[in-house]
Amino acid sequence: MEISITPMRRVDLIAVSGRVDSSNSSELDDALQSRLDEGRTNLVLDLSDVHYISSSGLRSLVAALRASKKKGGDVRLARPSERVQEVLGLAGLDTLFESYDDVTAAVGSY
Amino acid sequence: MGLRKELSVPGHYDQIRRLCAFVGEGAREAGFDDDAVFQVELACDEACTNIIEHTYEGEGVGEIQVTWQINTDLFTVIIRDYGPRFDPSGIPSPAVPPDLEDIEELPVGGLGVFFMRRLMDKVTFDYHQGKGNVLTMVKRRTQDEELP
Numbered sequence: 001m002e003i004s005i006t007p008m009r010r011v012d013l014i015a016v017s018g019r020v021d022s023s024n025s026s027e028l029d030d031a032l033q034s035r036l037d038e039g040r041t042n043l044v045l046d047l048s049d050v051h052y053i054s055s056s057g058l059r060s061l062v063a064a065l066r067a068s069k070k071k072g073g074d075v076r077l078a079r080p081s082e083r084v085q086e087v088l089g090l091a092g093l094d095t096l097f098e099s100y101d102d103v104t105a106a107v108g109s110y
Numbered sequence: 111m112g113l114r115k116e117l118s119v120p121g122h123y124d125q126i127r128r129l130c131a132f133v134g135e136g137a138r139e140a141g142f143d144d145d146a147v148f149q150v151e152l153a154c155d156e157a158c159t160n161i162i163e164h165t166y167e168g169e170g171v172g173e174i175q176v177t178w179q180i181n182t183d184l185f186t187v188i189i190r191d192y193g194p195r196f197d198p199s200g201i202p203s204p205a206v207p208p209d210l211e212d213i214e215e216l217p218v219g220g221l222g223v224f225f226m227r228r229l230m231d232k233v234t235f236d237y238h239q240g241k242g243n244v245l246t247m248v249k250r251r252t253q254d255e256e257l258p
Contacts, residue, residue, distance in 0.1 A: 090229075091224075
């Protein structure tokens with residue numbers, strides 16, 4: 001799994017790629033939480049290159065969503081891959097996140 | 111009996127993808143398409159994660175043994191651990207659809223077992239006294255086979 005963070009004016013754009021599972025979801029937790037701790041409460045997750053995600057990965061996304069909303073922010077998804085959409089749907093969480101077809105739209109939604 | 115293969119790995123989270131890849135090879139051998147292979151691999155991932163999290167309660171406690179078997183109409187995955195009895199009813203199941211109104215109450219625990227049951231056609235949990243848990247997951251190779 002690779003995580004790259006691009007701070008923008010009002011939003012942090014976080015691109016996640018590769019495989020997100022129980023072996024590395026804590027890294028994703030840490031990366032997202034560290035941005036929230038810095039006061040960056042509006043996050044966009046570009047999940048276009050996530051080819052695999054398990055329930056551990058979903059937990060990380062939901063935890064970040066909870067934490068951001070507590071601070072008055074949000075976590076929105078940009079172009080989630082088919083597998084991400086499939087697994088979110090399997091868990092019934094597909095409507096939990098605002099999701100956009102491209103990064104520009106997701107960033108602009110804030 | 112059809113083709114059958116077995117692999118054991120130490121109970122570490124970073125070993126789970128080895129097991130998944132191993133089971134995925136079996137699923138391809140059984141003729142499943144990419145989507146079905148993904149489902150089998152994910153079910154295996156969830157099962158092994160549960161073993162480390164709930165049965166072993168941590169990494170490095172014990173091994174996980176996975177066997178896959180191809181029969182005429184079924185692809186069977188058997189996952190064994192050597193820990194105390196795992197009772198799936200003891201894990202809270204997520205409400206489906208989840209109550210999205212209150213995100214603080216959103217139950218994301220229990221997703222592992224829920225996923226297994228959704229992704230595979232039959233999932234059974236057995237415990238052999240003094241030996242450990244045996245999880246059996248089956249996926250039909252055709253739609254015709256009825257599973258008891």
